[in-house]
Amino acid sequence: xxxxxxxxxxxxxxxxxxxxxxxxxxxxxxxxxxxxxxxxxxxxxxxxxxxxxxxxxxxxxxxxxxxxxxxxxxxxxxxxxxxxxxxxxxxxxxxxxxxxxxxxxxxxxxxxxxxxxxxxxxxxxxxxxxxxxxxxxxxxxxxxxxxxxxxxxxxxxxxxxxxxxxxxxxxxxxxxxxxxxxxxxxxxxxxxxxxxxxxxxxxxxxxxxxxxxxxxxxxxxxxxxxxxxxxxxxxxxxxxxxxxxxxxxxxxxxxxxxxxxxxxxxxxxxxxxxxxxxxxxxxxxxxxxxxxxxxxxxxxxxxxxxxxxxxxxxxxxxxxxxxxxxxxxxxxxxxxxxxxxxxxxxxxxxxxxxxxxxxxxxxxxxxxxxxxxxxxxxxxxxxxxxxxxxxxxxxxxxxxxxxxxxxxxxxxxxxxxxxxxxxxxxxxxxxxxxxxxxxxxxxxxxxxxxxxxxxxxxxxxxxxxxxxx
Amino acid sequence: xxxxxxxxxxxxxxxxxxxxxxxxxxxxxxxxxxxxxxxxxxxxxxxxxxxxxxxxxxxxxxxxxxxxxxxxxxxxxxxxxxxxxxxxxxxxxxxxxxxxxxxxxxxxxxxxxxxx
Numbered sequence: 001x002x003x004x005x006x007x008x009x010x011x012x013x014x015x016x017x018x019x020x021x022x023x024x025x026x027x028x029x030x031x032x033x034x035x036x037x038x039x040x041x042x043x044x045x046x047x048x049x050x051x052x053x054x055x056x057x058x059x060x061x062x063x064x065x066x067x068x069x070x071x072x073x074x075x076x077x078x079x080x081x082x083x084x085x086x087x088x089x090x091x092x093x094x095x096x097x098x099x100x101x102x103x104x105x106x107x108x109x110x111x112x113x114x115x116x117x118x119x120x121x122x123x124x125x126x127x128x129x130x131x132x133x134x135x136x137x138x139x140x141x142x143x144x145x146x147x148x149x150x151x152x153x154x155x156x157x158x159x160x161x162x163x164x165x166x167x168x169x170x171x172x173x174x175x176x177x178x179x180x181x182x183x184x185x186x187x188x189x190x191x192x193x194x195x196x197x198x199x200x201x202x203x204x205x206x207x208x209x210x211x212x213x214x215x216x217x218x219x220x221x222x223x224x225x226x227x228x229x230x231x232x233x234x235x236x237x238x239x240x241x242x243x244x245x246x247x248x249x250x251x252x253x254x255x256x257x258x259x260x261x262x263x264x265x266x267x268x269x270x271x272x273x274x275x276x277x278x279x280x281x282x283x284x285x286x287x288x289x290x291x292x293x294x295x296x297x298x299x300x301x302x303x304x305x306x307x308x309x310x311x312x313x314x315x316x317x318x319x320x321x322x323x324x325x326x327x328x329x330x331x332x333x334x335x336x337x338x339x340x341x342x343x344x345x346x347x348x349x350x351x352x353x354x355x356x357x358x359x360x361x362x363x364x365x366x367x368x369x370x371x372x373x374x375x376x377x378x379x380x381x382x383x384x385x386x387x388x389x390x391x392x393x394x395x396x397x398x399x400x401x402x403x404x405x406x407x408x409x410x411x412x413x414x415x416x417x418x419x420x421x422x423x424x425x426x427x428x429x430x431x432x433x434x435x436x437x438x439x440x441x442x443x444x445x446x447x448x449x450x451x452x453x454x455x456x457x458x459x460x461x462x463x464x465x466x467x468x469x
Numbered sequence: 470x471x472x473x474x475x476x477x478x479x480x481x482x483x484x485x486x487x488x489x490x491x492x493x494x495x496x497x498x499x500x501x502x503x504x505x506x507x508x509x510x511x512x513x514x515x516x517x518x519x520x521x522x523x524x525x526x527x528x529x530x531x532x533x534x535x536x537x538x539x540x541x542x543x544x545x546x547x548x549x550x551x552x553x554x555x556x557x558x559x560x561x562x563x564x565x566x567x568x569x570x571x572x573x574x575x576x577x578x579x580x581x582x583x584x585x
Contacts, residue, residue, distance in 0.1 A: 259492040435501075443512070451518070451566075
């Protein structure tokens with residue numbers, strides 16, 4: 001069930017009505033939300049609802065055992081290690097089994113020990129990377145005494161809550177469970193902002209991202225050798241806009257939907273393509289993942305506590321694993337390597353830059369950062385190294401005369417970039433006006449905005465890019 | 470802990486209940502009445518607006534349902550509702566906008582047709 005569909009709209013109307021009718025009993029309300037979340041998840045593949053429930057039980061039980069072992073550090077350490085290993089085993093089986101078996105088979109063949117290994121086709125459950133990371137962060141935070149032990153209902157709802165279940169943001173237990181424990185409350189501000197985020201997200205996904213994907217980006221990436229260098233260059237920019245509009249749209253709608261149910265989700269995007277360095281980019285792109293990687297990977301790997309060399313290694317390792325988190329493919333590893341390498345290079349440059357040298361103008365920094373990110377997106381988008389290399393070869397071929405891009409596509413690319421240079425508080429300002437309006441007017445405006453988006457959307461909507469992660 | 474790619478204010482995020490959220494605006498306690506009736510009226514108005522002016526979307530959705538004793542009446546009702554709103558011209562705004570959008574989609578750069 002995709003957010004920008006009528007099926008989801010009807011589902012949400014039922015959940016919204018039920019949740020607020022049950023506002024007198026927070027426990028029953030949470031039970032309703034949990035059941036609704038399982039229906040939402042089962043819409044894709046009902047078999048995986050059992051996995052989601054089992055994963056919730058596992059993390060709840062490990063959290064409880066860690067909490068009960070207070071005073072026995074060795075036991076607590078053992079339990080958190082087992083809990084993390086169990087989560088990684090689930091993720092590894094569903095997401096990386098095929099990839100590692102293929103690599104093992106290729107390595108054996110290269111060594112002259114050709115064997116047909118038993119490679120099974122394992123179906124990837126939607127959103128597994130998100131909910132296993134959420135579960136791991138919970139048990140690590142319980143171990144670190146940064147969050148309380150949660151009850152079974154709260155823990156399973158934390159992992160299953162449908163607005164963030166399949167594509168984030170990765171909401172920490174310390175943030176959401178205290179909200180589950182008290183009766184949720186609405187405010188006009190929350191609702192006004194939620195409606196704007198939902199409509200804005202609908203527009204970004206169904207108009208900008210879908211139009212660019214179907215008419216331009218997908219055909220060019222499908223066969224790079226058949227397209228001119230100009231098409232390849234413009235499609236790379238087009239994909240940069242598409243993935244931003246697609247993923248940030250999901251986040252906006254998730255935040256808005258949760259807010260209409262009375263819950264606050266954190267920021268996940270902040271105009272990422274206006275970043276003047278890659279460090280700055282990661283402060284603005286998928287913030288819930290970058291903060292997760294910082295707290296549970298980069299800092300345990302040593303962070304900045306053990307000198308520059310160790311810090312650069314920790315950065316590179318974190319981003320390589322961050323790349324692999326997105327998918328079991330060398331192209332994602334390469335994407336992570338580019339980000340890790342440039343982040344380390346930026347850090348070294350800051351450390352060793354001759355003081356007499358002038359600082360880079362901000363506009364040049366934005367330009368360079370955007371192009372580094374766009375180059376890395378080519379690996380991210382390509383199906384395998386061969387396709388990525390064909391893409392770069394085509395870019396260097398120097399055929400700049402023809403393009404598939406339509407005037408509408410060009411306008412959407414420019415619009416997707418221009419969004420990054422609008423005032424950062426523009427939506428807030430509009431929301432402050434909306435919250436003072438009468439309900440009938442806000443409802444009519446919301447309906448009209450959705451009508452406009454619906455007039456522009458293509459037939460059917462492709463799943464969000466981040467559903468595959 | 471210095472984490473070089475994370476915005477400083479996020480360093481405090483890990484354990485805080487009050488993580489900044491996009492839906493946080495300044496206090497609105499003085500505005501209007503209770504928020505839940507206000508919100509319910511918005512949702513109901515928006516749903517009614519779309520039901521009236523976008524019945525084609527409801528018909529498309531219903532037509533994709535698997536035919537059967539439970540869905541056939543729904544599909545027939547969606548068809549009848551679309552026919553009624555169409556007769557009143559209520560689908561004109563969305564169809565006009567769709568026409569503009571399709572014209573924009575069909576536009577090509579000059580001389581482009583020769584190169585295709």
